[in-house]
Amino acid sequence: MKTTEKQMITNEQGAEQSAGASEDVIYRIEVPANRYDLLCLEGLVLGLLVFQGKLSPPRYKAVTPEKGSVQKLVLTPATQLIRPHAVAAVLRNITFSQESYKSFIDLQDKLHQNICRKRSLVAIGTHDLDTIVGPFTYDAKPPGDIKFQPLNQDKEYTATELMDLYSTHAQLKQYLHIIKDSPVYPIIYDKNGVVLSMPPIINGNHSRITLNTRNVFIECTALDLTKAKIVLDTLVCTFSQYCADKYTAECCEVVLPDGNVTRYPELAYREEVVSVQKTNRYIGISEPADKIAKLLTKMCLKSEVANSKEEVIVEVPPSRHDVIHACDIYEDVAVAFGYNNIKKTFPKTSTIGAQFPLNKLSDQLREQIAQAGFTEALTFCLCSRDDIATKLGKDIKALPAVHISNPKTLEFQVARTTLVPGLLKTLAANKNMPLPLKLFEVSDVVLLDKEAEVGARNERRVCALNCNKTPGFEIIHGLLDRLMQLLEVPRSSNKDGIGYYLKAVDDPAYFPQRCAEVVASGQVIGIMGVLHPDVITKFDLTHPVACLEINIEPFV
C-alpha cells in the first residue's frame, strides 16, 4: 500500500534536503483531524496491525459490576448553570508502564487541545479510584466556597486563590477564561468531600494517578454531550488494552439532576449497511463484495458480506466516531484500496463554459488600460482605517466601510472603500522608478449596503493615477475619455441625461478646483482630480498625482 490513512510516509522534503541526514527511517504520520483514535501510539499501532492483518479489530465492551458496587456520579442542578454534562467510566486492574502512563497523559492533552477545543467543550479528569470513595458528586459552587489541594501543590487553595495562582501558569492560564467570570465553578467531590477535580482547570492532588494506580476513574464534564461521549470512548478504547480484562471497561452511572440515570461508557457498536454497487460507483472501482468487506476490516471497520451479496454489513466500533455516514465508509474503502490505484476517468458531463460578465468586462478594460500605457498594481483589500479616512481627509464614521472585529494588526481594520490608498502605497514603495509612473488597478471595494443580503456588497472599480513632476490631470482625463469611448458612452456636451460629463465638486482628498465627479447617464460613477498635497504627504510621497476612480458595474 503506497498510502493509507495510517501510513503517510513523508518523502516531501526532497532528496537534496536529506543528504547527510540520518539514514534511520522516520515515518511522519499525519493524523486527520477527525481520527481521535490515532492520536496516541497505542491507537496507531493497533490501527497498523489491523491494517496489516496481524490482528483482528478488537471488540470493546462495557461491563456492569455486581449490583451495588457500580460507581455513581451525581449531578446537582447547579451544574446546569455552568457545565451541564458529565460522563464517567472505570478502567479496572490496569497496569501502566512508564511509556503507557506517559501516553495516557499525552492522549488526554491531545484530546483537550483537539476535540475538547482547549477544554472549553469537554474537560477530562482521571483519578486513582483506590484513593477515593464513591458515589461522586458533580456540583457547582461559588469559588470562595471551594477549597482543596490541587495537583502538584503542597497546600490548599480556594478556587479564587487558584485563579490568581494560575493566572501566570504557562499552560493553565489559557483555560481560566472558561469559568472565570461564572458565579459558580464546577467541582467534583467524593463521598467524603475529597475534591477530585475542578473542571476544566485542575484535578485534586489527592486522587492523582501514578504508575502504580490499578483502578482509574475517568470523568468528563462538558458543554457538548456528544463530544464528551466520544472523548470517553476514545480514552477507554485505547487504554482498556492495559486492563487485566483486555478491551473492557466498567460502567458508571451518571445521575442527572432530574433523577434520570445513564450508564457510561456507551461503547456502542452501530451497524451500517452499504451497497456494494454504490460503494464501487462512488469511488470508481469495481470490487466484489468480499473484497470490499476485507478492505473495510483492514480499516478497523469489521465488515461482512450480507446474504444478498449485494451489500456489506459494516460494524462501526466506538473507536470510530468519525464515521457518521456511508460516505465515510466509502472513503475508507478508497483509502484501503489506495487513491493512487484508482483508475482515472473523465466525467462525461457536457457543459458549455461561460465567463462571469463583470469579470469579462474587467479583463477587457484591464487589457485596454495597460495598452494605454498604465501598469497594473495588485493591492490588498484590507487596510487600516487611516488609509481610507484620515489620510484622505475623511471621517471614518461617514464612510460606508465594513469593519473587522478581530484584526490582528492595524492593516486589517477595514475593507477598503476606495482603491486609491493601495495605488498610493505602491507609488511610495517605488520611489526609485523613473517618472512618470502610471498605475492602475481594476478590483473590488466593499461598501455597506442595507439592501444587500449580508449588509454589504462589493463594487468593481477602475482606479488609475499619473504621478509626475506635474499632476497630469489631462492624462487621467484622456484615460477616462478613452474608457468611455471603449464603453460606447458618448461625451455629453450639454451635460444632460445621456452620455458622460464632468461636474466640478469638492472632495477633501483632492486639491480644490481640481476635482470633478464623473457623471454617466445621469449617475455619478466616480471621481477624478489632482490629489490634495496633504494626501500626497500622508502617503509619504512628494510628487503630484492625478487620479481617477470609477465604478464599472453600470456598464456590464
Place this chain on the structure above:
Amino acid sequence: MVTGLNVRVLQYLDEHEAVDTLHLAELFRVEHQKVVGAVKSLQSLGDLVNVEPLIHKKWELTDEGRAVAENGSHEAVVYNAVPSQGILQSELTNGLPNIKVGFSKAMSCGWIKVTRQGNDMLVTRKVATITDTVQEHLRHIQAGNMSQVDEEQKQEYRKRKLLQEVIIKSYLLSKGKDFSTSVEKAESDLTVEMITSGSWREKKFKPYNLDALGVAPACGHLHPLLRVRAEFHQIFLEMGFTEMPTNNYIENSFWNFDALFQPQQHPARDAHDTFFISNPRSSSRFPPEYLQKVKQVHSKGGYKSQGYGYDWKIEEAEKNVLRTHTTAVSARMLYLLAREGFKPSKYFSIDRVFRNETLDATHLAEFHQVEGVIADYNLTLGDLIGTLYEFFSKLGITKLQFKPAYNPYTEPSMEVFCYHAGLQKWIEVGNSGVFRPEMLLPMGLPEDVNVIAWGLSLERPTMIKYGLNNIRDLVGPKVNLQMVYDSPICRLDKNGTLQTDVQMMEQRWNAIISQLEALHAELQELQISSAGTENVFQEADDKNIEFVILSDPHYPPYSVVILSKLLAGRYRTEISTHVHSSVSVISSDLQSFFNVPLDSGTGSYVKIKLIWKNVGKDPLLIQCPISNGTIAGEVNIARYLNRLLEQRPDPVLVYESKGEVFGGQVDTWLDCIYKSVIHGSNEVCSGIIPALSAVLSKQDWLAPSMSIADICFWSSLKQNPHLLNSTYGLKKWFEKCQHVWFT
C-alpha cells in the same frame, strides 16, 4: 557638429602629409583639447583621417626651477650674498632660502671659500666673477630652446628638482582612406526630406551599432499574478466551466460554514482563523426551509447521517465574516442549481479569500483561491482524479499523487501532490474531494448527484513560476514595479510553472556538471602531462639555463641572491650584475650584496644576468633558452627559482613538491606579500605588517617550514627597513633569517 575647426584640420592635412595635433593647436592658436575634439568628431564621420596616438615627453620648469630662472641659482644667490670683504657664515645662513644647497654648490664650484675666524667661519669670494650657467640653462628651457641644454644636464636638474618631465598626449593625423576636405557628416538616419528629394542616393549613412540595446517601448503592463489568473481562467473555459459570481467578500457564517456541514465548534470558525465583521455584524436573510434542514443535519443528523449531535445555534450562523474560501459561493451556486432544477454543471472561480492567520513569507491575510466544481449524476472519485490530471496537465504538470486528508465538507478528501523534479520532491498543490451528502441533500440536489471539487491558491504556482520566495514580492503595495515591467508572459503549459522550469533547471545543472567533468578531465590530463614535462625538464636539464632579471635598484630583489645560493649547491650557478644606461649609480652596498661568488655545483649551469634598470617594483625575468615569455614580480621569480631547485634531489627549500596543501599555504603568503607588502598602500602595508609579525612570533616561518614566502618577505623588509621598526619581534626574525641565510 561640424565646426570650422575640423574643416581647417582637413584643409591643413590636404596640404601636408601628417601633422601632430599639438602643432595644429599652436598653428590655429586654440587649445589643444579643442583640436582633439575636432579630430574625434572627424573620426566619427568614417575613415577621413588616420589617427595615431602620440606621447610627448616635455621638460618643464618646476616652481623652484622658475624661481632659479628668475633669481639665479641657489649657489649664485649665495655668491652674490657674499660681499667682497667677506661675511660670517652664521650671518650668511640667516635669511636666504635654500642656503644649504646653494652654499655647498657654491663651495664645490669653487666660488667661495671659508676660513676659520674665532668660533665662526668667514665666507669670502674665491673668484671675482661667476657665470650662472644653471640660470642660463633654465632660461633656455623656459624659452623652449631645448637643444641648448644637453640631456645629462637636464637629468641633473631633474634630480635637483628644478626640472620635471611632463607627458603630453597628442595625435598624429594623416589622410585616411576616404580623405576629403569637404566634411559631409554621415547621416545617422533616413528622413522624409531625403526620400522626397532623393538626396539619400548621395548621402553616406553611418552603420548602426547592432550590439546596442533598443529603446524600451513605452507601454503598460499587466500584473504577473493576474496574468497567471488569466491563464487559469482560460484553462477552465477550455474545459467547459462556467465562472461563478464571486464578487462578495463579505459572507455570513451560514454560507461560509454551516451550509458546508462545518460544525459550529470547528477550529476554522475561531477568531484565530477567520475575520469576523463588527459592522455589518450579522445577516438575517436565510432561506428558512433550507436553514431548518441544515440545522437538523448538524444537530440531529438525517439523510442517513448521524450528524454532529450538538446544539446548533442560529446566532453562530448569522455572524458575518470575510469569506475564508470561495466554496461559500460554490454552496450558493449548488443551492441555486437545486432550486432551479438540477442539470449537470461545471463551475469555477478565481478570487480573493481571507484568513486571519499568522503571516509569513508565503502567507498573507488575503490570497486568491482557484476553485473548480463539477456536479453530475454518479460522479466518482476516479472522475475527480481524472479531472485533476487533465487540469494539471494543462499547467504542464503530469505527475500527480493523492493523499487522504480530512475536510469537514468533503468525503473522500484528497490532498493533491505533484512531483517537482527540480526540487526533487513532491509538493502539495491543492486540495480536493467529493462533497458530503450532508451538504448536498439539504440543498435539495437529487440523491444520486455527486459533486467533485478542488481548490488551490493562485499565488503558490505563480511564485514557483516566477521564482519568488516572498509573497510580498508578488502581491501588495510593496511590489517592485520593475518586476511587473520585466516579468514574461505566462505560458504555463509552454515554459511554465513546474515541469518545464524544472527541465530547464535540470539542463542547466547537467551543463554545469558536464563542464565540471570536462574541467576535471583536463586537470587530470594536465597532471599526467606535467608529470611528463618533468621528465622533459629533466632532459632539458642537461642544457644550461640562462636568464636575465631586470631589477630596479630602488627595489632590489634580494630573494634572488638567497635563492641563487641555494641553487649553487645543485647547479653550477653564476650571477652577474650589469647596469643599464638609464641607471646612473649603484650603491656599493647593493653591489656587494649581489656580488656573490657561486658556481659550486656540478653539471649544467644556471646563469643569472641581473641588470639594474628602472623597471619599478616588479623585477622582470626574461628567459633566454626557452624564451617563453617573461616572469614579472619578485614573488613569481622566487616561485620559478624554487621550481628549478625542486628539479634536483634534496632541494632544501620545498614549495610545490611538498604537496598541494603546503604549496597552497606558501602561495597564500606570497600573494599576501605581493599585494599588501610590495604593492599595498602605506595604509595596507602598515596594517598587514603587525599581522605577519604576530604569525612569526608564534612560529619560525610563515608556512609550517621555511619557504620562499619567508625569503620574499625578508627581501621586502630589507627593501623597506622602516617596516622593521614597527615591532621588535619582526626585527629579531629578520636578523635571525639573515643569520640563517648568510652565515
